[in-house]
Each structure stands twice: as C-alpha cells, then as structure tokens.
Amino acid sequence: MENIDYDSLKRRGFLRQKQEGFFVVRLRKAYGNYASIDLENIKSIADQFGRGLVHATTRQGLEIPYIKYEDIALVEAKAKQTGLETGTSGPRLRTTTVCPGNNWCKSGLVNTFEFYQRIENELGIKCAMDLPHKFKIVISGCPNTCTRAQQSEIGLHGAVDLADPKKNIGWQVYLGGCGGKTPRLALKLEKIYNENEALRIIARVVKFFKDNAKPKQRLALLIEEVGRERFLKEVLE
Numbered sequence: 001m002e003n004i005d006y007d008s009l010k011r012r013g014f015l016r017q018k019q020e021g022f023f024v025v026r027l028r029k030a031y032g033n034y035a036s037i038d039l040e041n042i043k044s045i046a047d048q049f050g051r052g053l054v055h056a057t058t059r060q061g062l063e064i065p066y067i068k069y070e071d072i073a074l075v076e077a078k079a080k081q082t083g084l085e086t087g088t089s090g091p092r093l094r095t096t097t098v099c100p101g102n103n104w105c106k107s108g109l110v111n112t113f114e115f116y117q118r119i120e121n122e123l124g125i126k127c128a129m130d131l132p133h134k135f136k137i138v139i140s141g142c143p144n145t146c147t148r149a150q151q152s153e154i155g156l157h158g159a160v161d162l163a164d165p166k167k168n169i170g171w172q173v174y175l176g177g178c179g180g181k182t183p184r185l186a187l188k189l190e191k192i193y194n195e196n197e198a199l200r201i202i203a204r205v206v207k208f209f210k211d212n213a214k215p216k217q218r219l220a221l222l223i224e225e226v227g228r229e230r231f232l233k234e235v236l237e
C-alpha cells in the first residue's frame with residue numbers, strides 16, 4: 001500500500017478505512033434524491049465489491065465500506081456508468097445538502113432543488129471544488145432550517161421578507177458557521193435577499209475564501225482573523 005496517492009482517492013470519494021487495505025466509497029446524488037434504480041445499483045456495488053452494507057451519511061450521501069484497493073477502478077467505472085456521483089473529502093467543497101423545500105414539504109417557501117442547480121450551473125460551484133480547507137453549503141426551504149444553516153460556511157433558507165410591504169419571499173443568509181474542533185455559529189445577515197442577490201453573495205464568499213484562507217483554515221477563523229467588518233464589506237458591497 002505504498003506510493004498510493006490518498007489525496008487523489010479522497011477527491012474521487014474513496015476514503016481510507018481504519019482496516020488496512022479497505023476503502024469506503026462515498027456516493028451521492030443531487031439533493032439527496034435517489035431513484036429506486038440508483039438504490040438497486042448501489043445495492044449491486046455493495047454486494048459485489050463490499051460486504052452488502054450501505055451507510056447513510058449526515059450529508060445525504062450513501063457510503064459503501066469494505067471496498068478493496070484493487071477494486072476501486074471497477075467501482076468507479078460502475079458508479080459512472082450507472083449515473084451515480086461520488087462525494088469527496090479533504091480541502092474541498094462538500095456536497096451541498098438540500099431539504100425538499102416547496103417541492104413537497106408543506107412548510108417549504110422556496111424551490112431548493114432549482115436553487116442548487118443555479119449554484120452549480122451558473123456559478124460553477126460544485127462538489128469537490130478545490131479550496132484551502134473543507135467548505136460546506138446547505139440550503140433549506142424555510143426558517144425551520146432542517147439542513148442547519150447556522151452551522152455551515154454558507155447556509156441559506158427561504159424566508160418571508162417582513163420588512164417588505166409586499167411580504168415577498170426571499171433568502172435568509174448565514175455565513176461562517178462550522179462544527180468540528182473549533183465550532184462557530186454563523187453570522188446572520190440582516191436583510192432578506194432575492195435569489196440573484198443570494199447567488200452573488202455565495203460567489204463572493206467562495207472567492208474570498210479561496211483568495212484569503214490559509215490551508216486548514218475554516219471560513220469562521222478567517223473571518224475572525226480579517227475582522228467581520230472587512231469580510232462583510234468584501235462579500236456584500
């Protein structure tokens with residue numbers, strides 16, 4: 001197991017297990033929506049290459065443990081052929097977690113799936129994008145914030161703009177939250193933004209992080225280093 005590029009494997013969604021020679025493959029589908037055929041394909045990979053076990057992650061992924069190193073290329077090819085995507089790890093953007101929003105949740109105010117697509121397609125901000133450290137985006141359809149907007153680098157949820165006489169629906173934005181060893185609650189921005197404004201903020205925050213963070217520095221600690229005022233000025237003006 002020498003001379004293996006573990007970081008490249010991590011980028012592609014294969015994480016080393018504590019058991020020597022075995023890897024977990026992290027599979028994903030946009031918004032955590034798996035069609036029944038996806039589940040059949042995942043079952044088939046787990047049966048053929050793993051030990052028939054699938055673990056549901058907190059970020060809407062499905063992981064198959066006990067993949068042997070020598071089977072990684074076959075698993076990767078099978079995932080690709082069947083339209084399954086792999087997640088990632090290391091200093092990169094994680095898969096964006098998304099609740100159903102108004103697609104079927106009775107409390108949903110906004111279309112979370114469409115917003116996810118706009119982030120990927122219009123901003124090019126996608127899972128596995130290289131960044132100085134891990135970075136998480138979460139989207140919720142209403143202030144119940146089931147995907148925990150306050151605990152991620154960028155958290156968004158649909159909200160009624162109470163300051164607006166027309167009571168339009170827009171996006172509440174939280175920045176700089178994180179869990180882990182240095183947990184921080186995110187900054188809550190004061191106004192409710194329309195969708196295009198929210199997209200602009202996402203693009204600027206990701207760029208600010210990419211340009212300014214040191215390796216292994218979460219956004220929360222970067223904000224503490226540069227100061228909240230300068231950070232907000234750069235990402236909002």
Ligand code: SF4
Binds near residue numbers: 102105107140
């Ligand atoms: S955040 Fe709101 S819209 Fe999303 S699942 Fe929770 S209750 Fe439903």
